[in-house]
Amino acid sequence: MVTKPPKTRDAEATAKAIADAALALIAEKGFAALGVNAVAARAGVDKVLIYRYFDGLDGVLSALAGRRELWLGPTEPTDVAPGPYGPVMAAFLQRYLRALRANPLVLRVIAWELIENSERVKLLSEARAKAIRQWFAEVRKQAGQPATGVDAPAINALLIAGVHHLALREVSAGDFSGLDLTRAETWQRVEQSIEALMNAVHPET
Amino acid sequence: MVTKPPKTRDAEATAKAIADAALALIAEKGFAALGVNAVAARAGVDKVLIYRYFDGLDGVLSALAGRRELWLGPTEPTDVAPGPYGPVMAAFLQRYLRALRANPLVLRVIAWELIENSERVKLLSEARAKAIRQWFAEVRKQAGQPATGVDAPAINALLIAGVHHLALREVSAGDFSGLDLTRAETWQRVEQSIEALMNAVHPET
DNA sequence: CTTATAAGTCACCGATCGGTGACAAGTCAA
DNA sequence: TTGACTTGTCACCGATCGGTGACTTATAAG
Numbered sequence: 001m002v003t004k005p006p007k008t009r010d011a012e013a014t015a016k017a018i019a020d021a022a023l024a025l026i027a028e029k030g031f032a033a034l035g036v037n038a039v040a041a042r043a044g045v046d047k048v049l050i051y052r053y054f055d056g057l058d059g060v061l062s063a064l065a066g067r068r069e070l071w072l073g074p075t076e077p078t079d080v081a082p083g084p085y086g087p088v089m090a091a092f093l094q095r096y097l098r099a100l101r102a103n104p105l106v107l108r109v110i111a112w113e114l115i116e117n118s119e120r121v122k123l124l125s126e127a128r129a130k131a132i133r134q135w136f137a138e139v140r141k142q143a144g145q146p147a148t149g150v151d152a153p154a155i156n157a158l159l160i161a162g163v164h165h166l167a168l169r170e171v172s173a174g175d176f177s178g179l180d181l182t183r184a185e186t187w188q189r190v191e192q193s194i195e196a197l198m199n200a201v202h203p204e205t
Numbered sequence: 206m207v208t209k210p211p212k213t214r215d216a217e218a219t220a221k222a223i224a225d226a227a228l229a230l231i232a233e234k235g236f237a238a239l240g241v242n243a244v245a246a247r248a249g250v251d252k253v254l255i256y257r258y259f260d261g262l263d264g265v266l267s268a269l270a271g272r273r274e275l276w277l278g279p280t281e282p283t284d285v286a287p288g289p290y291g292p293v294m295a296a297f298l299q300r301y302l303r304a305l306r307a308n309p310l311v312l313r314v315i316a317w318e319l320i321e322n323s324e325r326v327k328l329l330s331e332a333r334a335k336a337i338r339q340w341f342a343e344v345r346k347q348a349g350q351p352a353t354g355v356d357a358p359a360i361n362a363l364l365i366a367g368v369h370h371l372a373l374r375e376v377s378a379g380d381f382s383g384l385d386l387t388r389a390e391t392w393q394r395v396e397q398s399i400e401a402l403m404n405a406v407h408p409e410t
Numbered sequence: 411c412t413t414a415t416a417a418g419t420c421a422c423c424g425a426t427c428g429g430t431g432a433c434a435a436g437t438c439a440a
Numbered sequence: 441t442t443g444a445c446t447t448g449t450c451a452c453c454g455a456t457c458g459g460t461g462a463c464t465t466a467t468a469a470g
Contacts, residue, residue: 007466009416009465009466010417014417035458036457036458037458045418046419047459048418049418052417052418056459057458108320111320115313115317115377116235151394151398151401154384154395155402157371157381157382157384158368158395158398158402161367161382162366165366165370166363166366168319172321172322178358179358189356190362192356193363196356197360197402197405201402214435214437214446241427242428251448252429253429253449253450256428257447
């Protein structure tokens with residue numbers, strides 16, 4: 001006979017358990033596995049409490065979006081040392097790539113933005129976009145002017161997009177275009193290539 | 206009074222209707238909307254026939270994977286004119302980008318690879334990967350040697366990844382990193398940036 | 411103590427999912 | 441015409457989904 005465990009009555013702790021369960025589910029299994037039943041089971045809580053405390057799953061995600069520490073951002077104000085445009089942007093891209101690879105939540109959000117733009121995913125994606133915009137703006141102040149005749153915004157977008165996609169492929173497939181993304185050496189090559197490209201299109205002279 | 210539609214008895218046509226319905230569903234609504242019920246409804250067919258003719262949805266996807274015309278590939282054998290490494294690779298990347306943007310099926314497959322690597326998506330993704338490998342191999346023959354001291358495979362992977370991601374963002378969000386991907390002018394800028402990057406890292410000397 | 415309320419439990423609803431068995435009806439060879 | 445086979449139709453199953461009403465029980469104010 002199974003003894004029923006007496007549930008500690010604590011609304012605050014329960015709400016946190018729900019939010020943490022949703023967070024863990026997204027990070028580990030993605031949005032496809034996200035649901036009221038799954039979150040409630042993971043949190044060890046009845047699902048009706050999700051509606052009472054958060055008015056549904058969207059409310060849980062809104063609460064998660066408000067946790068600033070979850071989203072990308074430099075740990076220190078001056079994250080990249082000042083310098084000419086090419087090296088500063090290359091350094092930023094390298095740090096951004098590392099931050100992405102270390103943040104499964106952000107990776108899931110980025111991936112999900114590509115296949116569904118529901119209100120639910122927008123709640124989180126906008127928090128992510130805001131964080132990265134702030135970071136980028138800070139880094140931009142550290143850089144000089146880009147080389148004349150080159151379309152810096154387009155080039156940056158192209159390389160940021162590449163960084164996004166490679167980081168996504170690491171967790172999903174582990175390879176891309178012949179590169180073995182499970183090896184640390186491969187990522188060194190990618191970072192060096194970012195540097196090479198940036199230095200080539202933004203010559204210092 | 207509703208007249209009952211005369212049931213045209215044609216197994217071959219029915220099978221084709223099922224495969225076409227699955228194809229249209231993926232291209233229009235993505236893999237999330239893919240299911241036996243949805244495919245059967247779209248094809249105007251009872252779902253039991255999906256199991257009879259294809260042994261389930263996976264069989265339908267296998268049949269789709271076998272349709273070579275669905276996947277990317279050059280319309281002509283010599284798709285890119287011979288030349289030095291930089292311009293040839295830039296030309297390839299530009300054509301690849303245009304081909305991607307015009308092929309919603311491939312875009313859906315690429316996006317889905319990022320969030321789920323089930324057997325079902327593998328059936329299609331491998332067909333896609335094979336087609337692009339062949340295309341790339343042909344183009345590679347037209348190019349000379351890359352510049353010494355640069356990691357051509359890593360750079361190619363980074364730019365192909367960027368092309369993938371930008372193409373995916375066009376249909377999902379319509380923008381990326383401040384670029385308005387709904388404007389044709391923006392894509393011109395992207396193509397020119399690809400050229401600028403390739404020419405910069407692979408100087409002709 | 412009594413009692414109001416918050417916190418947690420439980421059972422249930424309708425809808426949808428993938429999948430299957432049973433059966434009607436068209437097709438064609440003997 | 442008879443009979444075997446194919447094609448298509450229909451009803452149903454168990455599981456799971458999001459969501460809700462009704463209940464019990466712990467906690468704390470009076």
